[in-house]
């Protein structure tokens with residue numbers, strides 16, 4: 001395979017033909033944040049979180065979907081890049097309705113993680129919020145589209161990995177929404193024992209339906225304070 | 234690059250043409266039709282619906298006899314499109330996206346229709362009307378029988 005000479009953050013390195021900027025950066029120990037990108041899915045470059053500066057390019061470019069070229073000069077953490085990334089996440093959060101305190105996925109949410117990492121801070125912008133009622137008709141999956149950031153990972157994962165092809169994007173602009181059939185609440189038998197989409201969703205928009213607590217899971221009642229029976233251990 | 238462009242299903246490139254055809258024939262895209270189309274092109278219904286809802290000139294609900302598409306893009310907006318829209322809402326008694334009870338009019342807001350030289354502008358079915366004023370709108374509406 002052809003070798004390609006690249007300058008990344010002032011360092012001269014070599015990459016392979018067909019490699020993306022993101023992949024090359026990773027190989028050289030440079031961490032570029034991503035959101036819509038997932039190593040197991042085809043890149044679509046929709047979120048722009050991974051932007052970098054490329055010398056001679058009019059705009060910042062998405063590193064997850066831009067292949068390296070001979071002699072390319074890349075800056076992954078210049079002030080311009082950092083500022084843009086921060087703004088992108090801030091804008092995503094502006095339309096994202098959801099209260100992290102109440103969200104089951106708060107601790108594993110990639111959006112929240114990114115916001116913290118990029119030091120986005122408390123919200124400054126007051127924009128329209130995307131609000132949808134929670135869909136929990138499916139016995140297997142709960143969809144809370146108010147938390148969806150339209151990264152399309154579920155669309156791709158369901159199509160490419162689960163091979164069930166249930167989702168797509170409907171409407172346009174601010175109204176864009178991940179739809180099932182003619183915009184129905186998700187309720188497919190194909191979702192049984194699958195969980196591919198829930199594991200790919202970076203936010204709390206898709207989650208596995210929790211089993212309601214059963215008697216045997218609850219264990220013995222715990223009684224505290226005076227009059228509590230002796231515990232036999 | 235890791236992975237390929239999203240898998241191209243076999244019937245995908247025929248989708249839009251089929252939808253336009255059906256729109257012409259039925260005046261909108263009935264769900265049964267979309268479901269059949271998805272099946273025959275071997276793509277998902279979600280995808281058909283996604284394309285159908287992306288374009289302003291494709292409808293997924295029955296439309297009125299006269300479809301009014303008012304431009305809401307910036308040049309028209311600067312020339313009072315907003316108040317023309319409000320006027321029309323009052324005249325017709327419906328909001329954008331709705332159809333009058335008698336099935337005569339559907340009101341829609343669309344992006345630039347290429348009549349920026351005579352803003353505010355709108356289309357009534359295929360007919361273009363520019364330099365709108367409340368008086369002019371009244372006239373146009375009453376000529377739609």
Ligand code: FES
Pocket residue numbers: 033034035036037044045046047048049050051062063064065
């Ligand atoms: S991660 Fe590259 S555009 Fe979303």
Ligand code: FES
Pocket residue numbers: 304305306307308309310344345346347348349352353354
């Ligand atoms: S902006 Fe209204 S027609 Fe172009």
